[in-house]
Amino acid sequence: MVNITFPDGNIKAFENAPTGLDVARGISEGFARNCVAMELDQTLVDLNREITRDARVRLVTTKDAEGLEVLRHSAAHVMAQAILRLYPEAKLTIGPAVEEGFYYDIDMDPVSEEDFPKIEEEIKKIIRAKLPIRRREVSKAQALEFYRDEPYKLEMLSQMEDGTISFYEQGEFTDLCRGPHVPHTGFVKAIKLVKVSGAYWRADPTRAQLQRIYGTAFFTQQELEAYLTFVEEAKKRNHRKIGQALDLFSFHDEAAGMPFFHPKGMEIWNALLEYWRLEHRAAGYVETKTPIMLNRALWEKSGHWDNYRENMYTSVIDDTEYAIKPMNCPGGMLVYGSKPHSYKDLPLRAAEIGLVHRHELSGVLSGLFRVRAFHQDDAHIFMTPDQIQDEILGVLHLVERIYSTFGLGFHLELSTRPEKSIGTDAQWEHATNGLKSALDVYGREYKINEGDGAFYGPKIDVHIKDALGRTWQCGTVQLDMALPERFNLTYIGKDNEKHRPLMIHRVIYGSIERFLGILIEHFAGKFPLWMAPVQAAILPINDDLVPYAQQVKADFDQAGLCTEIDSRTESLNRKIREAQLNYVPLILTIGGKEKESGTLAVRTLDGKIKYGVTHETFLDTVQAHIHRRELSLPIFQD
């Protein structure tokens, strides 16, 4: 007799030792068909595991996140089985489930995506066979014997504790695995191989290069197709593609990883910064600017020479070593230290749009997302110890305000002291607690990443969520108790004594280049009016109307709008089509009627047309819309 306690508190008695499947069937056959694993006293195990004593059981179904993870892990096994059938000499290493699917690292001759159909064919055979997946437990000695010709598995085994080792078997295939797995291979019906790449064994470049084959799997074909559609949509939104199509920026071999911004890209850039300055002024910031090149002594003082040199561009000028700044902070320290400060000056919020250079590995460069030269919307906040919480809260509120303007959600993560770091234990503790207490007051949930902090202090990272649901780390708030010390920064307190200020580094856009890239993908190139590179296209319907159209454009120029006139001798249809394809939010067609009546025909990007809009109404509407930085298209009254 075994008593099973369900998550809702109900208890049910079973004869003998039921399996998870028996328990599920006790609820209903239909429910049982959707079960893939179970949580037995907090541990995820196979559905066919026998329950031999009283326990708490939660059945994991195809609807649960853990269920999908189990499926994908099983999918990795199915793929490995197929590959071993086709490439018997292949040696398996590890094959985990990952966020978007799974992969298996295999030591074999290079394969390419052209080999996928063949592998997928074999995978289908295994799925159709509905091979039962069985767990088998053996001693470590037996496992070592079984894997005597499998060097990677042997290495893995040697690092495991002595005792019971579990294997999973399906048909002729056996793999060392802790499980759990779905009951049989028939569950893996919606599977697709995605890509292949190289990966080192144990991520160690000195060790064997393996083939990492990625795939993804879902419980239904529909979910798989929805995922593939998502991937397609993300491809369409690729900022490199849109950036080229809209003539926003380019890259050149002459400066790999360093973007060149074109006039239209600069329109967006300037709109971003104009808005940024407005918000920062309102939040009590001042702005500074420091040189991009500073001498070695400065970097030794800041600690960068010891901790960050491999990423810094250096040069020798008049026998003195210089480095191009990878961060703005040391320059900011010098500005603060250039004159005495009173406690009455604090907090001092000094922002800087700083151009930094970092020598990233050539292989990691990627459009605007990973570059070697970029601008940070940096700020250094100098304060007294009792101002920590308010200042961090102030930054979090500014972050929230700015991201919401773009329709971006976000979540927070706290990172603590890494192994390679400067400062004392006491400083780290004080700094970390300061961030925690501010987060608690702020009230949103946050995740903790142990050991992920910067070398000079703990940090709060802000991860935004874009229109496709993808997350990107942009903002960061870092408390630094080390740099003020190294630069001997002080302020005069009420007691007329010198005190050490505390400092926050923070960015909100992060890298402006990268943030712009994210926005391109977030908006799919269809920027809201206030940041559109061309806000309105003016299209005269024939050559005779060009002079009048130019007059209209001149009025708009005066009003501060960014407009373009298409005076080519082309059909109106063509001009409209091209403006639409360039995502110009407003299209103004100028014909005889508009000239005579002094009105405008306004076509918005959604294809809606409003005739007879007066110039005054148009400008009032557009300017108010821009001023409010609205995300949706403006609506015009007659």
Next chain:
RNA sequence: GCCAGCGUAGCUCAGCUGGUAGAGCAACUGAUUUGUAAUCAGUGGGCCGGGGGUUCGAGUCCCUCCGCUGGCUCCA
């Protein structure tokens, strides 16, 4: 940096087993003077990423460099 794939006209791409480069769009010229997503015709345009090699002959094969794209511990 490492592995794989890629680099042909401004853009997107074709060019079989080596035989001397082609399309669509764009640009330019001319005609058309257009009322809400492509008017028609013609013309020009290429150190086939750079360098070296094999060959009678290289966009095509080999080496090397540069660049781009994807990946490079979510660890049985």
